[in-house]
Amino acid sequence: MELRHLRYFVAVAEECHFGRAAARLHVTQSTLSTQVKALEREVGGPVFVRTSRRVELTEAGELLLVEARRTLAQADRALDVARQSVRGETGVVRIGFSGIAVLAGTLAADLHHFHRAHPRVELHVTELPPAAQVQGLRDGTLDIGYSPDNGLGDVGDLVVGRGVRTTLSIAVRHDHSLASAASVAPADLEGENLVVYAADEDDDSVLDRLGAEQRARVHRVTGTLGALVLASAGVGVAVVPAATERVGLPDIVYRPLRDMEADVEVVTLSRPDELGGPVRAFVRSWDRAGRLTQS
Template sequence: MELRHLRYFVAVADERHFGRAATLLHVTQSTLSAQVQALEREVGGRLFTRTSRRVELTEAGELLLPEARRALAQAGRAMQVARQSVRGETGAVRIGFSGVAVLQGDLSDDLRDFHRTHPGVGLTLTELPPAAQIQGVRDGALDIGYCPDLGLSDADGLRVTRRALTPLSVALRSDHALASAAAVTTADLTAHDLIVFASGEEDETVLSRLWPAHEEDRSRVRLVGSTLGVLALASAGAGVAVVPAATQCIALPGLTYRPLNGAPPGPDLLVISRHDETSGAVRAYLDAVPAP
């Protein structure tokens, strides 16, 4: 049974006339009659009784009509859902992010702009370390990641969009010796313990930018896997924390921020995804991400 057979059957049932139904369907009357007869053969009995002036439904036709209407409506709904998915109007986008993406405003801006134009798409957010985001996108657990640059490129099998450089600042206890300075230099850090965010034990993305200042004494560097952990240690006086400048919007008791002069910017913020993405919603989201 084909959908067009049901469509032709319903048209004849509504019009009670083959000629008018054929005109409505933009087919010839002989074509319409042939299709209805094909449906009757498949059913195994007559669906209409025909006279020279009018067509009436048989008992089988009366029973088939509401089912045919439901089948056509469901088929139309299925097509609509599929088309909406292809256009990115429905579905879901699973996003992993690092805290800096929120603090800098990039993630919030992208989410706001996308939700405004695609309100029917669900957005799921999970805060994850960069390495977990990369793995999540690769194995399909995530669709998109917002993470600091860990040396990724398109050659690694991921689509990589660079969003912004991350200026660096220092966070330190308000009574720290460097807190009275208008700004802190990398040379100032040489004599102090450093606290640096790291996504894992092997991550020296931020530290590598300050390496010359501490290459002789790595024991004075503490790598911490949480932004709040970095700030908590700094506010406790355990050292000077090197943080993205956007972190200054986080206020903790006893904590002071100062600009860091003489250091290159921190890692780029990357938006990562799969090259072969098939989800319409995910593709629509990526198309909406501003170019660098």
């Protein structure tokens, strides 16, 4: 049984006349009669009683009419839902983010604008280190990433959107000797235990910018809060993006880093040739903002 058989049947049942039903459906009356007969063969008996003046439903036809209307309504709804998904109006977007994306304001601003334009799309957000975001995009468990650019490695198979830049600062415990300085130079960090944000355990991108030589005295962390906790505990001096200063933790003092050309950029990550309608709509919002470039 095909959906058109049910549509033809419902039209005849509602019009109680083959001629009027055919005109409503924009088909010939003979075509309509043929399709109804095919339906009756599948049912195994008549669904209409035909008289010279009108068409009436049999008992089987009355029962079929109830179910046919339900089936057609569900089919229309299924098609509408699929169309909405293709247009990016419904569905799910799975987003991985690093803490710095929140502190820099990039993630919240993008989510706010997208949600206003697409209120029926579900947004699933998960905090993940950069390497996990890249892997998630590649294996299909993630749709969008927000990550600092340091330590990302080769992401030539992904689309990178340029975002917000922030300089580097240090975070130290309030009673640390560097806490009283107005600013700190990389040379001032000699001999200090350093806590640095890293994409993975082999990521030395921050250390390369600092020119740090004593790499054995380094704690690598994949989360902004983790760096601040270690600094607050006096374990070391945390080198963090300046946007981290928005986190006001007890016992933590922030000081700017000087005499160096080093900053961190929060980038957006997505897959090329994305098929998901909601994800494509999310990426288009970057394009409209002029932040989308191929890495």
